[in-house]
Amino acid sequence: MWRRLGTLVSGSGQNTGLYARLPKRRRSCPPVSGGRATIFALSSGQGKCGVAVIRTSGPASGPAVLGLAALRALPQPRLAKLRLLKHPVSSEPLDRGLVLWFPGPHSFTGEDCAEFHVHGGPAVVSAVLGALGGVPGCRPAEAGEFTKRAFQNGKLSLTEVEGLGDLIHAETEAQRRQALRQLQGELGQLCRAWGETLTTALAHLEAYIDFSEDDNIEEGVLEWVDGTVQGLREALEAHLQDARRGQRLRSGAHVVIAGPANAGKSSLINLLSRRPVSIVSPEPGTTRDVVESAVDIGGFPALLSDTAGLRDSPDLVEREGVRRAQERLAEADVVLALVDATDLASDASRRFLETVVTPGDPSASPRILLVLNKADLLPKGGAPGGATLPPHLLLSCKTEAGLEAVLAALKKELAAVCGDPTVGPPVLTRARHRHHLQSCLEALRGYGRSRARDLALAAEELREARRQLGHLTGQGRPDQILEVIFRDFCIGK
Template sequence: MSISWPRLAHLRHVLGRRSLRGSASWMRLLSFSPVSWLCARQGNGAGSLAPGGTIFALSSGQGRCAIAVIRTSGPASGLALRSLTAAREPPPARSACLRLLRHPRSGEPLDRALVLWFPGPQSFTGEDCVELHVHGGSAVVSGVLQALGSVPGLRPAEAGEFTRRAFAHGKLSLAEVEGLADLIHAETEAQRRQALRQLDGELGQLCQDWVKTLNKALAHVEAYIDFGEDDNLEEGVLEQADRDVRALEAALRSHLWDARRGQRLRSGVHVVVTGPPNAGKSSLVNLLSQKPVSIVSPEPGTTRDVLETPVDLAGFPALLSDTAGLREGVGAAEQEGVRRARQRLEQADIILGVLDASDLASPSSCSFLNTVVAPLVTQSPDSSRQRLLLLLNKSDLLSTNASAMDTALPPHMLLSCRTGAGLDNLLQALKTELAVVCGDPFTGAPVLTRARHQHHLQGCLDALGHFQPDTDLALAAEALRQARRHLSHLTGGGGTEEILDLIFQDFCVGK
């Protein structure tokens, strides 16, 4: 049962006059925000997170191009714009205008460019910003950067400093900053979609909803501590707080269960190609990666080490591993290759088992079916199990009226790496398996993509485990504060400059 706003206002007024246990923390609860908390931990205002002054940098890619974007951020941005355009006033805000750029000292023409003026706080960083869209020749870009460097109060930006200033001024939460970094580095459709959802604030909004639940529960507990004996509170306040906390625990467990999927989506799913010698494993790796990664030879034992290549499989990131053919009674070098293949097999998320469709009765094929395929097929069907796709390669060698399928074989697919027959079916099956392993970035709640997210959510869940309102209310309130602190770390930073440095070092200069 909730506390009405009039009663809440009354309690806040009374708490301002009382010094009972928990009153100060309850007052802090009413004005809590992750960004203000982080700034308090830093000992300065939000702007102290980034070095001062006005910064400038090339924000588009290096090299010759049609258009290059140079941007500035800081209080001297307007001065820089006036210095390069010889104009008394900047152009209308957020409107592109064609201007002749000149060097502030020599007056030498540099380029005719589109200039855009973004006065703070309505800008990406929250400060006054300028964008110069110049022609992308190296001489033009170099000349404009030198001209900006000659303007008093401007200095070159460091890597990630624009985004860091946006975070410092509350334009982006830390989760959104990480989503922006992931979006810049996204190489597949699934990575792009997941990063865009995080940049749009879906993970941050989810955390804010969790924080609201904790705020409400903590307000009820703190109010009960101070006023429970006065009979000023409605009945069932503690019971409602306990129900809300237990529901939050269930939600956190669900997200932690999916945390490994988000990390796979960000870093790539480990897909291992395995099978007996000469089954076509290297040919399959080359087919899926669309480049000659592995040497293909009819001689058994050609592949003796693990060859890895990152690939885009049906829109999902994957690390594809080609391994040595599994067999016994070989030389020392190939034995080491087989040992490494079996070791890599244990680390796989998805296993592509390859057999020669025209030689299923061979001892090596039978051994592979018994020692590798059978244990995977009979394992318990939970989400953490290794997933297997069994492929019968060289289907083009089968006669049209011959049956390649043995009724005793587990579910499998026919494939010909030489002709490409069956490749579409394989890619569709891989897409289904990868969606299970990574989670579908197009639907459902946003997944956790970093170990930092998992750490703080686990810490929040551990703190909620100590919430026992029926034993000690003071300890229960402290458990809620500890849980909320972990959530604030997730969206508002770790509270130390070193952790922020690790996050922002992934950005390039100009972003």
């Protein structure tokens, strides 16, 4: 199932599980040598496993290695060393495992780091975590704290941090590809290049403002700034016209299953989900509310919505279900329009085909995929009646005949909605990205409006545009934005 993962951390970001059993006095140890505290956490996930990885970051990482591994000197960097781990106070043996040392700044966080690879039994992991809690200056890590320190120490930009979080939570192949590309820094590099262009244009404009009466300013400076701002504005406008493909791929494209009552919508969502998501009944109008299921369709994430049958009904509850179904239709990226192949002549089917299905326009929003269900009930070798039917697919939810063709067609529609994450310029994966780029674009447009009236105001518009690009990559970062971003990480990352 495609859904956001979260391990070892509750919705509030509080430590749970093994960490909750550590003594509180050890969790509040002061940092060593007046520096920041050293954090530690289980990074490989909770539960029984062959090998568990426990990592530390901070100035007490070295003392933690020397204490637990009973070493007189720190091991060679990035070289695994097999040691008998002991409690640093009682000298009680804990486990036999590998110790790795990553001195800063050449580490993930930019600080001194260490890793302990131990056997993955809960008792072993708990004992090693308890021993680390006894090292002066060490405390359990908060959710996302390792990554936050990497960001604060300049090892990752904010867009790379978001890419890392998306990579951890990726559950489909397309999500993985998009997240990996963002983690590699392509969006951040593009924004930094735009920022450097803005800085150069601003410097030329301010030089003109300060020295235009002298003979030291070359001719055509303002024209060059105008051309540069115009080119940047066009680049941002083109980048924002991406139909929100990156956000759809990250969050899942919305696929709504709609049709007349008793067309088999609940059967279809169960078939696509491979589990009983919705109640199936021969009685029309069984589904009264929207039922959702997250699925992976050919590597693309899709949020399927089973909706109430579209028909007139005297029942108040069913009428509310129809209203909600129509709302979902208006919000859908792709509509699986499902009709009973044996009931095409009915008023409900004809009205649905006339009002919902829009033939002949592949670029229509939402995209419509017409599926005729109950094909097993058609005469052998026969075709559904209705000469004016638009392009459609035949399916039997009962026998699964035609399912592969439906999945292939749905994958094609999702690919068109989400795009190919491996080609073209880096996409915007979050509303935050779009907000800052849109604000930058508005400032560039403001430059054009202010240019003829007041060059000082025009220069301020360029400064605002540059600030917005900086906020996107994490420069001049508001703390509340960082809290929202890092709270989605699991403990140990």
